[in-house]
Amino acid sequence: MAKRIKAGLIALGIGSAVAFGFFVDVVGRIQSMVNDTETADNPFTPPVEPLYAPTDPPMTVKLFFPPGAGPAGPAAGDVLLTTEDQTIFQSAELANRALQILQKLQEGPASPDMLPALPENTRVEELFISEDGIAIIDFTNTISTNHPGGILNEQATIYSVVNSITYNLPGIQQVKILIGGTEKETLAGHCMLLLPLAMDLSITDVTSPAEPPVQQLLQP
C-alpha cells in the first residue's frame, strides 16, 4: 500500500514538473509574440520580382570578362578583364538592375574570345544596396568551392563582378561580396573580401573613362 502511494506521488511529481515546464515555455512564447509589434519592420528587404517591367527602356551595359587563352590570355598579357556590350532594362529599382547585370555575368560571355568569370553553378542568393552606395552581394558557396584558384583567376572573378556593377550603375560605388550568407576572408585564399571593393580599371583594357557612365545612364 505504502509503496503504491510512494510510486503514485513520484509519478504525480514528475507529471506536474513536465506540465510546469511546458507552461513556462508557452508563457514565454506568448510573451515574446506580444512584444513583436515594434520589431515588425524587417530591415532586410530583398528586391522584388520581376526584375524589370515591360515598359522599362533598354540600356547598354559593359560586362567585364576574362579574355580567352592564347597570346592575349591572362597568363601572357597584363589585361585580366576585357569587356562585352550587352543589354539590360532600366528597372526602377537599382537593385534590380544590379541583379540583371549579375544574371548576365552568370550566363557568361557571348563572344567566344572571352571566358566566363564566375565558376560553374554560381548563383546570387541575395543582394542589398546600402544607403552609402555599397552593393552587398551574397553568392552561393560554389563561387569558392568551384573556383580553380590562382591569384589572377581570383582577381578576375572578383573584379568582373565589382567592375560590371560599379561601371554601369553610378549609384553603386563599392561592392561587398558575401559567400554562403557570411563574410569570408578571401574567395580562394588570396584577394581580401573583408572590405567593400571599388572599381579597378587598371587590370582591364578599358583605358580612359572617356564615356562617363553617368551620361550613359542619363541617355533617353
Added chain:
Amino acid sequence: MIERHWKRKRLAILMAALCAAIFVFGTRLRAAADDFPIYFPDSRIVVKSEALNRTTYLPIVDIIQNLGLPYTDALALETITIRSGASRLVATRNRALISINDQIVLLQNPILRESNRWLVPIEFLTQGLTRLTGTPFRYRAGAPRIFAGDVRAPELVMNAQDLGPVTRLTIRTGVPVNLDVQHDDQNNRAIVRIDQAPVDPLRERIDQKDRLVNSIVFDDTDGEPKIVLETTDEAGEIRVTPSDGNQLFFVDVLRRAAQITEAAPPANVPAPRIDAPSPERRVRVIVIDPGHGGMDSGTTGPAAAEKDLTLTMARRLRTVLQNQLGATVLLTRDSDIALDNEARSAVANNNQANVFVSLHVGYSANKTDSGASLFIMPDNFGGGAGTGEPPGGMFLPWYLGYRTNRQASSRIAALFQEELTKAVPGWRFPVRKAPLGVLASATMPAIVLEMGNVNNSTNSQTLMDNAFQSRIASALVSAIQRFSEPQTPAAN
C-alpha cells in the same frame, strides 16, 4: 501514520520542484563553455563563451543585461532588438547582417539562437554594440577577452629563450607591476601572477618546448591575469629578476640540482651577421610564407598541389638565403598546416622582419600556359586617396599596415623583377597590384611571388627542380642585397 504520510508528500513535492527546475534550466547547463572576461573601466564580467563552427560565440543577453540595456526578444520573428537611448539594433537568427538605426552592418559570422540563448560572434560587440552604445568594444584577434570603453589595459609582451641550463621568460608590461611566482614542483606547474588587471597580452601563448619548459600560456579567464608555465621534471628553482623600474621581468627556470653560479645577465641580443650599409635598409630577418596548407590545398593540377610546391620552394629558399645573406630566415609554416592570412603576416610583424615574401603557384585552364607575377598592394586599398594619412589619425587599422612600406614594397618588387627576369630566361615577372590578404597587414616591404601553372605538368616539375630553385634563390639573394645597399639617387 498521518505524519509519515506527510513526510512522503513533502518528499514528492520537493522532487517535483527539482524536476521542474531541471526541466526549465537544464537546457542552459548543457553545452560545455569557456570563461571569457569582458573588462569595463571599473568592473568586469566573465561570461561563458562557446566555440561553434570554429568561431567564438558569446551570450549577448548576459552582456546587455550587465550594461543595463533594454531588449526585446521576438521569438516568432526570430529577432532580438536592443536599445540604447534613441538607438536601436536588430539582429536576426542565423543571419550575419544586423541593422543599427536601419543601417545594415555586416558581421563575419551569423547570429545564432541555441538552447534558448542568443549567441553572437565577437564582432557583434566590436562592430554592433560599439556603434549602438558609443562605447568602443576592443578585441584582439584570437584573444579570449574584450575591453570596453576607456579601460586601461597595458600591453603585455612575452618572449622565451632556451639558454641551455636556464629557460628565460621575458615579460614586458610597459607599466610598473609586481609579479608573484608560485611553483608547484609536484605537478610541474608554475603560476606567475600579475598584480595589474586587466592586461592586454600580444600573444596568448608561447610555443616554447625545451628541456625545462613544456608550455607558457597566458590565462585571465577568471579576470585575474597570470602566466602559467608547464615545466618538465628537470626544472628546479624559478627566479624572478625585475628590471627597468618593474616594467621588465626575467623569469628564469633553472635546471634542477644544476650548479649554476648566477643567471646570465639579461642581455642576449643576437648580433647582426651582415654589415648594415644604412640602418633603415639592413635586412636581418626575412620571413618566407609558403602559400596555403592543411585543408587549403590552393590550386591543384595533375602532378602537384600548390601547398606542397610552395613549402618545398620555401625550405629551399630558407637554406640559400640563410647561407648567402647571413640573415635569419623564418617560415610562416614548416609543415602541412592551414593558416589564415593575418596569421601569416603576423609572423613577419612579430619577428620584425625586414622583408616578407609570400610564395604561390598559379593556375591556367590552358595546360601549356606558364608564367609568373609579382604582386604588391594597390595604392588606395582600404579607402583614402592613396596618399596622406590613413583614416583614424594615430591609429592604423590592421588592414592598412601595408601603407607603412608602400614605396619600399614597390622598390623591392622592381628589384625582384629585374633579378628574376635575368635568372629565368623566357619568363616574364610583371609587377601587378591586387588586394591580397597576406600583404594587407604586413608592416615591412612585402610581396607575393606567384610562379608557374600548376595545371602544366612540366611546369610543376620545373618548380620542384633543384637547379631551378637555386636560380630563383640566387635571384632573390641579389635582389635583397641590392635592396640593402644605400640608394644613390641618379649617380653611378
